[in-house]
Amino acid sequence: MISIKRPYIENENGKSRLCAEIAIAPEIYEKWKKQIGSRREYAGYEKAYSYGKDKFQLWYEVEDRSEQILCQERTDAFVVAVLYFAMVTGEDIEYEGVLSNELYHNLNTNLIPMHCNERSGLKPIRIIGRTESRKIESLDKNGTGVSRGVDSFDTIFTYLAENMDAEHRLNCLTVFNVGSYNNMPDLRARKTGMMTLDEYNEKAENFFSHDVEKGRQIAKELGTDFIAVNSNINSLYQGVFLELHGYSNSSAVLAVQKLFSHYYYSSAGEPEKARWGVEEDASDNVQFFSTESLQFYLARENVTRIEKIQHISQHETGRKRLHVCCDETENCGKCGKCFRTLLILELIGKQPEFKESFKDTSAYEKKGWKKYVWILDKKDQDFFAKDIYEYIKREKMKIPMIAKAYHYTLPVRKVIHAIRGDWKG
Template identity: 30%
Template sequence: MNSQVESIFDSNISSSKSYLTASIDGKTIYFAVQKENAKYLIHEVYDAFVVASIPLALQTGRNIVVNGSISESLFYNLKNEVIPILLMTNKDYRNFEISAQELYSESINSENAIGLAFSCGIDSFCSLEINKDSPTNFQITHFLNFYAGATHNKVEHENKLGNVKNLASLLGIDIIEVDSNITDLITMSHSQIHSVRNMAPALAIQKLLGKFYYSSAYHYKDCGVFQGGTSAHLDPIILAKMGTETMKVYSIGSRFSRVEKTEVVSCNKYSYDFLDVCVDTDYQVQRKESDPMNCGVCWKCNRTLLTLEILGKEKLYERVFNLDKYYFQRDNYIKSIINDESSLSQEVLELAKENKFSPIEDLEYDKLTLINWKIKATISKYRKKVFQRLNRNKLIAVASTRRRK
C-alpha cells in the first residue's frame, strides 16, 4: 500500500495566518505562519510533507508516493541514509520506499537566514550561548518555534511561546512561529521521533533559511545507531543529511553532556529569567503570570535544579523555579534516579560524586543500594563503550552478509 502526498496549495483557514497545505492519504496537513511571513513558505517542493510522513511510514510500511517534486539531495539521503539508519534502531519499524514525479535539483532563492529552533530549554539555550563567537555567516538571525508535538495542547504551547517571544524581543532577534497539525498524522511519541518531526516545519520555510540549527540532546559518546535508541541519539548522524539544495542543517551541542550544557547555560544571564524546562502540562496550562515559569517538581525541573545545585548555582534561578517546592522533595527525586541507568541520570550522579555533594552522601540508603550506585557511577562510561562496540560489530556482520548475498 502507498501513502499519497499530493495537492500542495495555499489555504485561507485563518485570517491571521497563511497556510501551506497538502493532502496525505486524504487528510489535509498544513504548516502555517503569520501573514507577514507567508513569503517564506515553499511551494515548489513537498519536502516538509514527505518528512512529516516518515513516522507513519515506519509504523505501517506504506510507501510514500509524491505526486509532485522533492528536493533531489533530500530524496537521495532519505532513501540511502536516513531511512536505513532509522530502521536499525527499532525492530518494529517497517521498511518503505519513497518515490516522486520529479526531483528538484536547483537551489531556491531564500533570505539565507540562520535559524535556531528555540524553546528556552537547556539544549537550545546552550546552542545560543556557544554561537556567540561564531563567524558572521553562522550567527543566529532568527529564533524558530514550532507547534509540532512537543507540548500537549495549544494553551501550554502559547504560554511557553510567550516566554520565547519576550526573550527574542529583549535580544532583538526575529522569531518565526510555524503552526502545524502533523500530530494528526503522527501517533508515535514525540520523544521517540522528535528530531525527524521537527525537521518538517523547518523544511516548510526554506525560502527563509540558508542554515537551520537543531540542538542535540545527547553527547557524542551516547549517540549512535543501536536498537532501542531514539531519533535524538542519531542527531549528529542524520540531521545534516536532511538538508536540501537550499537549506543546510546543523546538529549542534553534542560535544557537551547535559550536565556540561547546564553549566554553560548558567553563564548566560538571560537564562536566570527565561529558562524553561518544565514538562508538567497541568502546571503550564494553569500557570498565572505571577507564577514561576517552571513548576520545580516535575522530573525535568528536578534534574535541572539538582544539577544546578551541585554546581552551586540554583539560587540564580529563583525567579523561574519554585525552589522551596524543589528542596522539599529533592531527596525523593535523588532516590528515584539512583538505579536509573540512563546516561542523563548517570551524568548527574557522577557530578554529585565528583563534587562530594552532601545531600546525596548523607542520605541513609541501605548498604546494598549505596554500593550499587557507586559501582554504576564508576563503570557507566565503560558499559556504553562496550555496548556501542558490540552494535558496531553486529552492523558490520550484517553488511558483510548482505554483500555476500
C-alpha cells in the same frame, strides 16, 4: 502506499497555510495502531483518538505577512512529515510536485536503510516522485528552536557567541506546534477519559500560544527575528512525539525553507551514544533532512547536561527564562525535570541565580538527603543520574551517609512497589 498531492498555499483569517492532501488507507492506520500500541508507553493510546478519514489535509501555518517564506515549490516538508509513519508501517511514499534532490538522496541512501533493514525487522520503503537540484532562494537566516529548555538555550548561546562566524551566527528563533504540546500527562488523561479530545487539543493550543509569546519576548531580548509555525501534524501521529521530534520539527523548517540557510537542532541525547532506531529519541536524523539550500546541524552533541547548565548560567536571559517543566507553563519545582535541574543547579552552586526561573523550590528543599537517593538508585540506567553521580565524584563532593544507607534498601523497595503496582522502572 502513502500518497501526497502537490503543495499549495491557502490564506484565511490573516494567516497563511502551506497545505497538501495526504491519502492513507484505513488498513495502514490499523498497522500503525498495532505497531505503536505494542510499545509499553503507548499501550492503549488508540483510545485517545480516532482516525476518521483516509484523506486529510496536512498544513503548516504562519502569520499572513510571512506568506513569502512558505515553500510550495517543494514537497520536502510533507515527505519528511509522513516518513516516520511510512517506515513504521512499511509503506512506500508517492508524492506530487518535486523533492529537493539532496533530501531525496539523503533519505534513500542513508536514513531509510539505517532504520529499515533485517536487523530492525522494518521493511525498506521507497520514496517515489520527481526531484530537482536547483537551489531555492532564501532569506539566508540561521535558526533554532526556543523551547526555553536546557538544550535550546545552550544552542542559542553557542550560536550567538561573539566569536561565531557571521555566516553561521544565529539570527532567528522559532516555535513550532508539531506535537510537543500534546504531552504525555495529558495523553494519559485522555486515554482514561478524564479529558475530552477537544479539551486535549485546546490545552495543546494554549501551551503553544504561551510559548509563542515567551519566544517572541526572548527573541526581542536577544536581538533576533522570530517565527512561529502552527501545524496539524499531531492529527497524524496522535500523541507519539519523543521518537519522531526530529522529523516533525524538521518538516516545519522545510515548510518555511525560503527563510533559512542553516538550522541548528539541539542534541538532547546521551553523550557519546548514537541513537539509531525508530523507537529511540533519534534527533541524530536531522542532518539527513538537509537540502541544496538549507543545511541542518545536530547542535552540541557530546555535551553533558551539567556542562550545558553551566554554560546557560553565564547568560542573564538563560538564568531568568530557563523553563524545563513538562507539566506546567512555569517551572513547577516538583516534577522529575524540575527536580533534576534544581539538583544540578545546587551542585554547581548556581541555584540562587536562577530564582526567577524557579520561583518555588519548597518541594525540592523538603526532600533533604532524599534527593541524593535518586542519583544512587538510577546511576546505572539513567544517563542524567550517571552524569550527576560522576560530577559529584570528580568534584569530591559528599553524598550523605543516610542516602547511601537508604539506597541499599533498593531491592526491598522494588518488591514493595511491585506488590503495590507503582514501580516506575
